[in-house]
Amino acid sequence: LFMDDNAPPHGARIATTQLQEVGVPHMVRPAMTPDLNRIEHV
Numbered sequence: 001l002f003m004d005d006n007a008p009p010h011g012a013r014i015a016t017t018q019l020q021e022v023g024v025p026h027m028v029r030p031a032m033t034p035d036l037n038r039i040e041h042v
Contacts, residue, residue, distance in 0.1 A: 002019055002024050002025065002026050002027070003027050004026060004027065
């Protein structure tokens with residue numbers, strides 16, 4: 001699962017195409033989402 005945080009490199013056409021070609025599930029989410037802060041769960 002690839003979690004896209006709307007950063008410009010993640011939304012680039014080459015990145016999106018590569019993810020689709022290899023069959024990686026893609027989830028888009030807002031850049032600043034405090035309830036999904038991964039570092040708090042480490």
